Amino acid sequence: MRLSVKSATLLTLLAFVVVAPLFFPSSFYYRVGALIFVNGLAVTGMVILTGWAGQISLGHAGFAGIGAYACALAPEHLGLHPALAVLLGAVISAVLAWLVGRPILRLKGYYLGVASLGFGILVSMVLNNERDLTRGPDGIDVADLGLRGLLKDAGLDLSNGQFWYFFCGFSLMLGAWFALNIFNSPTGRALRALHGSEIAARTVGIDVPRLKLQAFVISAVYASVAGSLLALQNKFITPDVAGFMHSVEMVTMAVLGGVSSVIGAIFGAAVLTLLPQVLTVFAEYEQLVLGLIMVLVMIFLREGVVPSFLRKFRGNEA
Amino acid sequence: MTLLSIEGLGISFGGIAAVKNVSFRVSPGEIVSVIGPNGAGKTTLFNMISGVYQPGSGKVVLNGEDVTAMSPHLLARRGMSRTFQNLQIFQTMSVLENTLAGYHLQESGPVLADLLNLPSSRRRARAAEEGARALLKRVGLERAAEREAGSLSYGSLKRLEIARAMALKPKVLLLDEPAAGCNAVETEEIDHLIAEIAASGVAILLVEHDMKMVMRISNHIVVLDHGEKIAEGDPATVSRDPAVIAAYLGAEHAAG
Numbered sequence: 001m002r003l004s005v006k007s008a009t010l011l012t013l014l015a016f017v018v019v020a021p022l023f024f025p026s027s028f029y030y031r032v033g034a035l036i037f038v039n040g041l042a043v044t045g046m047v048i049l050t051g052w053a054g055q056i057s058l059g060h061a062g063f064a065g066i067g068a069y070a071c072a073l074a075p076e077h078l079g080l081h082p083a084l085a086v087l088l089g090a091v092i093s094a095v096l097a098w099l100v101g102r103p104i105l106r107l108k109g110y111y112l113g114v115a116s117l118g119f120g121i122l123v124s125m126v127l128n129n130e131r132d133l134t135r136g137p138d139g140i141d142v143a144d145l146g147l148r149g150l151l152k153d154a155g156l157d158l159s160n161g162q163f164w165y166f167f168c169g170f171s172l173m174l175g176a177w178f179a180l181n182i183f184n185s186p187t188g189r190a191l192r193a194l195h196g197s198e199i200a201a202r203t204v205g206i207d208v209p210r211l212k213l214q215a216f217v218i219s220a221v222y223a224s225v226a227g228s229l230l231a232l233q234n235k236f237i238t239p240d241v242a243g244f245m246h247s248v249e250m251v252t253m254a255v256l257g258g259v260s261s262v263i264g265a266i267f268g269a270a271v272l273t274l275l276p277q278v279l280t281v282f283a284e285y286e287q288l289v290l291g292l293i294m295v296l297v298m299i300f301l302r303e304g305v306v307p308s309f310l311r312k313f314r315g316n317e318a
Numbered sequence: 319m320t321l322l323s324i325e326g327l328g329i330s331f332g333g334i335a336a337v338k339n340v341s342f343r344v345s346p347g348e349i350v351s352v353i354g355p356n357g358a359g360k361t362t363l364f365n366m367i368s369g370v371y372q373p374g375s376g377k378v379v380l381n382g383e384d385v386t387a388m389s390p391h392l393l394a395r396r397g398m399s400r401t402f403q404n405l406q407i408f409q410t411m412s413v414l415e416n417t418l419a420g421y422h423l424q425e426s427g428p429v430l431a432d433l434l435n436l437p438s439s440r441r442r443a444r445a446a447e448e449g450a451r452a453l454l455k456r457v458g459l460e461r462a463a464e465r466e467a468g469s470l471s472y473g474s475l476k477r478l479e480i481a482r483a484m485a486l487k488p489k490v491l492l493l494d495e496p497a498a499g500c501n502a503v504e505t506e507e508i509d510h511l512i513a514e515i516a517a518s519g520v521a522i523l524l525v526e527h528d529m530k531m532v533m534r535i536s537n538h539i540v541v542l543d544h545g546e547k548i549a550e551g552d553p554a555t556v557s558r559d560p561a562v563i564a565a566y567l568g569a570e571h572a573a574g
Contacts, residue, residue, distance in 0.1 A: 178433050178434070181432060181433055181434065181435040181439075182429075182432055182433055184443075185432030185433075185435070185439055185443060186418075186421075186422065186425040186426040186427065186432060186439070186442060186443060186446070187426065187429050187432040187433075188432070189411070189415055189418055189419055189422070190419065190422055190426060192408065192410070192411055192415075193408045193411065193419040193422075196407070196408030196409055196410060196411060197406040197407070197408060199370065199390070199402075199406055200402065200406035200407070200408065200419075200482075201408075201419070202389065202390035202391045202394075203368065203390045203391075203393075203394060203399065203400050203406075203483075204394060204399075204419050204420045204422050204423075204482065204483075204485070204486060205391050205394030205395055205422050205423040205486065206391055206419075206422050207391050208391070214429050218429070218433070260410075
C-alpha cells in the first residue's frame, strides 16, 4: 500500500526528530536543530500561501516579529503567561493580516507582495524606534516559558537545548499536520484551484478574494508562532527577526526546497539553516554560495529540490 | 417558461462595439445555440452573461432576478455554470480533484474544521467525492480519476470541463465550443452528453463552430454577425435564412 502524502511527511519528520540527535557531534546541534524546526514552521505557512494559493508575501518576518515581541512584552506589561503571549501574538498577527490583506486581495496580480513588503518594513521600524517599549535595536529579554521546569518536576530532566529541540520539533509536526489537513480538504482544493485558473475557480463558485485572505491569515499565524518560539528559546530577541532579510529568507527557503510541498519547504529551511553553520570557515563567501545555489536550483530544479527529485524517482519507477 | 433572459446586451472595446443589442431567451431543458463567423462576438457575449465582462448596456435576468455583471462566484450560487473555449483546467490537480472543485459550494465549510480534519470536514469531502466519481463515470473518465489532469488528451479535458461544470448541479449551463478540436467520435460523444444533460431539465446555452452538431442538437439558434443578432429560429428556419447564408458564405452566394 502506498502511504498518503500526509503520513509520509509526518513519519519522515518524526523519524528525523527522533533519530537525528543520535548523530549530533555536540550539544550545540540541538540548538541548530531547533532553529531548523522553527524556520520549518514559518515556511510551512509559506507553502499554504505561495505554493497552494499562489500569493507572494515579502513581509512575513513582520508577523514573526509580532509573535516574538508579544512574548517579550505581554508577560512584562500585561502579566500574561508566555504561553498565552504566543496566542496573543497569533491573534494580533491574524487580525493585522486580515486588515492588510482584505483590501489588497480584491485586486488581481502581485499587489500582496508590495503591500506585505510595506507592512514588514513598518513593523521593523516600530520595533527599532519605539525604544521606550521595545528597547530598540539592542533587543529585549524574553520571559521563560516554564515548561522545562514542569517537565523536570515530572521527572523528565532535559537540558535547555534538548528541551527546545524536541519542543520545536513537535510544534513543527503539529504545524505540518494542520497544513496537510488543509491540502486535501475542500479549502485546500479551492486554494489550489484558484492558483491553477482563477477564472475557472470563480465559475465553480469559489470566492477567490476570500480564500486568498484565509490563506494569508493562516500563513501569518504560522510565522507569528515561529517568531514566538524563536524568542522563547533564545530568551532574547532583537528587531532583526522582523527585518526584510528575514522575510526574503523565508521565501528563499520555501522556494529552494519546493514551495508546493510541505516536506520540500522544510527541507529548504533545513539546508539554508545549516549552510551558514557549515560555511563559517569561509564566511566571506557565504552570500555568494547561497546565491549560486539559488540560481542553480531555479535553472535545473524549478519546482524546488524535493518535488523535482520525487518526480524523477517516480518517473524511473514507472 | 423562461429561465435565462438576455435583454439588449451590448459592450464596446475602445469605441468599437463588439456586441450590440442582443436579446434572446432560454428555457429549462432547451438547447439554444449561438453561432456566427469568427469574431462575431459569441465568446464576448458568453463572457458578459457569465459575469467575466461587465456589459455596457442591457440586462441578464436569471430566474426572474437581474444578475447583470454579477461576479461569477455569485452566479454559480444562483445556478449558472460554464465551460471555456480555451480550456481552463486545474492542470496540476488530479482529474478527480478537478471535478471536486465543482462541488466547492456543496462541500466547503469552516476553514477551522478543515485545518483540524474534523469529522464534519471529512464527511463533506466524502459526500462530494461520491458525487464526483459518479459524474466522471457519466462522462467516461472514471478510470482516469487519479491521473494528473494536465496529462489527459484534449477530448478528455473537454469532457472533464463538462463534468466539473455539471458538479455544480446548474440550472443553466453555458458551453463555449465544447467540440472544438475534437475528432468525429469525440464530437459525437459530447453531442450525446449535451442532449442527455438537457433532457434532465438543464437549460443549455451553446457556442459551437461545428454546424452539423449545432443543427442536430439545438432547439433554437441565434445567429450573430459583427456583434449583432441577424437571425434566430429553429435549425431549419435559420439554415434557409438569406442573411445567415450571406454572413457565412459571402454576400454574392446569397444573391446567386
